[in-house]
Amino acid sequence: EAGVAQSPRYKIIEKRQSVAFWCNPISGHATLYWYQQILGQGPKLLIQFQNNGVVDDSQLPKDRFSAERLKGVDSTLKIQPAKLEDSAVYLCASSLSGQNSPLHFGNGTRLTVT
């Protein structure tokens, strides 16, 4: 099966600029996640979708981050305006529904904010 696709792989922007990341999950996976992984740390959940509805966005900085999953398939994550501390790898993952379903990760987008 095709894996989770993310683009772009790398992005360099200046602070206060905006940026968007795209994710295409594994076909049939109802649950989609966006994680932020800062260098030297484990991934931190930003937002979780079940189909096209938000399940958990408690750790999403909503003043600057937004995400959508129109039609319950692809998803985009946007940052506007970016800050230096947003420099990280943004990982998208998908899974089947259910507590025992493991997450399948994409290769991530490495964002550098200068």
Add this chain to the structure above:
Amino acid sequence: AQSVTQPDIHITVSEGASLELRCNYSYGATPYLFWYVQSPGQGLQLLLKYFSGDTLVQGIKGFEAEFKRSQSSFNLRKPSVHWSDAAEYFCAVKETSNDMRFGAGTRLTVKP
């Protein structure tokens, strides 16, 4: 508070030696437990998972992990490490259908 702890930030082992990476969790009930591996520039790959039953689970690439309820631990082991095992290893916990939480990771270096 719910947490996942990986006490070792960095471990170095010689090729062919055995490996054990530690993971402790703090949750109210028995959660679902996972180990992932991340190579540089890559996403996370699932090594193994524990839901219930036999407390010793086998995974890919020769890895295994043992769930010990009394110690709230889920340590990852491999009897003989290969140079290609050098990577970052993450323990993860899922208590409900939401929110898989990850430890900070353990970086493994393999000496020739």
